[in-house]
Amino acid sequence: MKQGSETAFRQLVGQWQGMVYNTALGILQNAEDAEDVSQEVFMQAYESIGTFKGESQISTWLYRITVTKCLDHLRKKGRKKRWGKVYSLFGQQNELIIDPPDFHHPGVALANKERANLLFRAIARLPDSQKAAFVLHKLEGLNSKEIASAMDSSVSAVEGLLHRARQNLRQQLEDYYRQED
Amino acid sequence: MEKRRDIEYEVESTLNSLDGAQRAEPGEFFFTRLQARMRQSGATDAWERFISIITRPSVAITGIALVLMLNAGLALTQLRPSQERSEQAMLQQAFADEYQLGIVTYYEYEKTEP
Numbered sequence: 001m002k003q004g005s006e007t008a009f010r011q012l013v014g015q016w017q018g019m020v021y022n023t024a025l026g027i028l029q030n031a032e033d034a035e036d037v038s039q040e041v042f043m044q045a046y047e048s049i050g051t052f053k054g055e056s057q058i059s060t061w062l063y064r065i066t067v068t069k070c071l072d073h074l075r076k077k078g079r080k081k082r083w084g085k086v087y088s089l090f091g092q093q094n095e096l097i098i099d100p101p102d103f104h105h106p107g108v109a110l111a112n113k114e115r116a117n118l119l120f121r122a123i124a125r126l127p128d129s130q131k132a133a134f135v136l137h138k139l140e141g142l143n144s145k146e147i148a149s150a151m152d153s154s155v156s157a158v159e160g161l162l163h164r165a166r167q168n169l170r171q172q173l174e175d176y177y178r179q180e181d
Numbered sequence: 182m183e184k185r186r187d188i189e190y191e192v193e194s195t196l197n198s199l200d201g202a203q204r205a206e207p208g209e210f211f212f213t214r215l216q217a218r219m220r221q222s223g224a225t226d227a228w229e230r231f232i233s234i235i236t237r238p239s240v241a242i243t244g245i246a247l248v249l250m251l252n253a254g255l256a257l258t259q260l261r262p263s264q265e266r267s268e269q270a271m272l273q274q275a276f277a278d279e280y281q282l283g284i285v286t287y288y289e290y291e292k293t294e295p
Contacts (some may be wrong), residue, residue: 173191
């Protein structure tokens with residue numbers, strides 16, 4: 001692939017597209033955005049394959065690009081959302097200020113759909129880095145060490161992120177179920 | 182107490198609801214769409230790169246400073262005429278006087294006639 005072979009690139013995409021898309025979908029909770037970011041990930045992989053030294057696994061390298069792109073996307077979306085609010089003050093129509101619809105992950109079993117939907121709503125309210133760490137752990141089944149490599153961070157920092165993410169989610173869900181009663 | 186246990190159970194079940202979830206896959210022909218996007222972005226890349234370079238604050242400020250300096254330099258040279266240029270102007274003036282080149286319109290020509 002380093003020599004620009006299209007067949008090799010096609011193989012790489014075919015092999016890792018699920019992993020990249022699933023991660024992006026978990027973090028962004030929007031199928032169109034996830035597809036968009038997945039394309040950007042492979043475009044960057046194609047452009048920067050020369051800099052990939054092979055010290056880490058190709059999956060770790062792709063996870064790193066995916067997480068970075070997703071967090072950039074969320075930041076951009078957040079900025080647009082803020083501007084949308086400003087515009088709406090002046091009476092302009094802006095669909096971005098409307099909260100996104102409920103997200104249903106296509107891989108979740110039917111029996112868990114309602115609970116998963118609730119969990120995703122809570123995940124959406126987490127700070128970005130906690131969100132990314134939790135999604136990598138829950139949806140991709142990565143351990144702290146693998147998440148640390150993917151997020152270019154230390155294992156202890158990732159463990160802290162996961163702990164805080166669980167605490168935040170637990171709090172949100174407890175509040176929700178208390179209100180339900 | 183019972184209620185508390187119920188809530189804890191619900192929270193735990195919800196937190197574990199993603200366990201065993203299948204991996205989501207992008208739609209069919211993902212590679213074809215990716216290729217199309219790569220081709221499209223290749224065409225706009227050069228122009229975007231140029232725009233991104235010239236809109237960098239350092240480049241833009243340097244460019245403006247350069248234009249202002251050139252203008253200032255030109256203005257200074259125009260305001261302080263050199264000896265050579267004033268001699269040339271005097272010669273031109275003498276030539277114009279000699280051949281009455283200062284008269285440019287018919288009316289002015291008429292006025293000069295007694």
